[in-house]
Amino acid sequence: MSVKSDLLEQDIADVAARYSNLPSHLPQWLIDIGVKPNAPIISATRVGAADKNNKTDVLISLENSSPIKISAKLSNADYFGNWYGHVRFLSEFGEETFNRLTEDVTRWANWWVHQTNAPFVGVSICFGKRTGNTAKRFLDIFSVEDIYSIVRGFSTNNYTDNMANCLYINSNAPQSLEELLDNLEPITEEAIKKATGEFMIAYRPINPLKEGTNRGKNVYTQFVPNRRLEEPTVVTSPSELAELGEFKEVTPNRLNHNHVLNTLEKEYNIIIPRKQ
Numbered sequence: 713m714s715v716k717s718d719l720l721e722q723d724i725a726d727v728a729a730r731y732s733n734l735p736s737h738l739p740q741w742l743i744d745i746g747v748k749p750n751a752p753i754i755s756a757t758r759v760g761a762a763d764k765n766n767k768t769d770v771l772i773s774l775e776n777s778s779p780i781k782i783s784a785k786l787s788n789a790d791y792f793g794n795w796y797g798h799v800r801f802l803s804e805f806g807e808e809t810f811n812r813l814t815e816d817v818t819r820w821a822n823w824w825v826h827q828t829n830a831p832f833v834g835v836s837i838c839f840g841k842r843t844g845n846t847a848k849r850f851l852d853i854f855s856v857e858d859i860y861s862i863v864r865g866f867s868t869n870n871y872t873d874n875m876a877n878c879l880y881i882n883s884n885a886p887q888s889l890e891e892l893l894d895n896l897e898p899i900t901e902e903a904i905k906k907a908t909g910e911f912m913i914a915y916r917p918i919n920p921l922k923e924g925t926n927r928g929k930n931v932y933t934q935f936v937p938n939r940r941l942e943e944p945t946v947v948t949s950p951s952e953l954a955e956l957g958e959f960k961e962v963t964p965n966r967l968n969h970n971h972v973l974n975t976l977e978k979e980y981n982i983i984i985p986r987k988q
């Protein structure tokens with residue numbers, strides 16, 4: 713989360729908290745999801761990213777009414793689902809989809825290693841807006857319903873406050889409750905497409921020489937050497953790496969880039985320098 717995103721969420725919550733009731737006239741789609749006109753406002757709270765599975769950024773609790781659960785995005789935000797790990801992936805999409813994805817990511821990585829100048833030993837994923845060679849059509853791997861799961865959130869129990877029921881996509885905070893409600897949108901295919909264009913998977917190869925914390929993200933493919941080198945050898949280019957082995961599919965065991973780098977060094981004498 714960026715500072716700008718945090719401020720937007722807090723500003724939305726602060727605006728709603730200044731009012732005691734919703735207006736008497738609401739957009740029909742809000743009424744359709746159970747939000748009642750004139751409902752007393754119990755609280756307006758910024759939830760934020762306390763839970764990685766949470767998609768409700770601002771929760772407006774109402775008396776005798778369904779709550780308004782807002783997923784807030786800056787206008788220039790690229791991702792609805794950022795850095796999906798294996799555990800979260802399995803809970804939302806299942807093992808069959810995981811297997812399809814690791815197969816495709818592995819095929820892509822064995823191609824990309826010959827196109828890039830930046831070394832990498834694994835590929836992580838995000839979902840949302842993406843173009844170019846690191847973009848993959850979401851629907852080539854996933855279903856339409858999976859898009860909604862990413863955007864509105866996912867729950868495995870009866871607690872659903874973490875699941876958003878509307879979107880606020882704007883870099884400017886609302887100045888009034890009426891302006892906030894006017895700028896809310898239902899979570900529909902049309903609204904998602906307006907925000908992201910075609911929904912994509914972003915393949916994120918991580919360069920160990922230049923990236924630090926991102927090396928802790930789970931990988932959906934890993935580099936595996938053909939053999940152990942006789943002497944410790946420093947490798948800094950993808951072309952050197954490609955001569956030593958290939959990328960292979962992974963199981964959902966929470967493997968990350970640092971794990972792969974450690975294995976390469978300890979078991980194969982391949983040392984790829986890391987940003988400190």
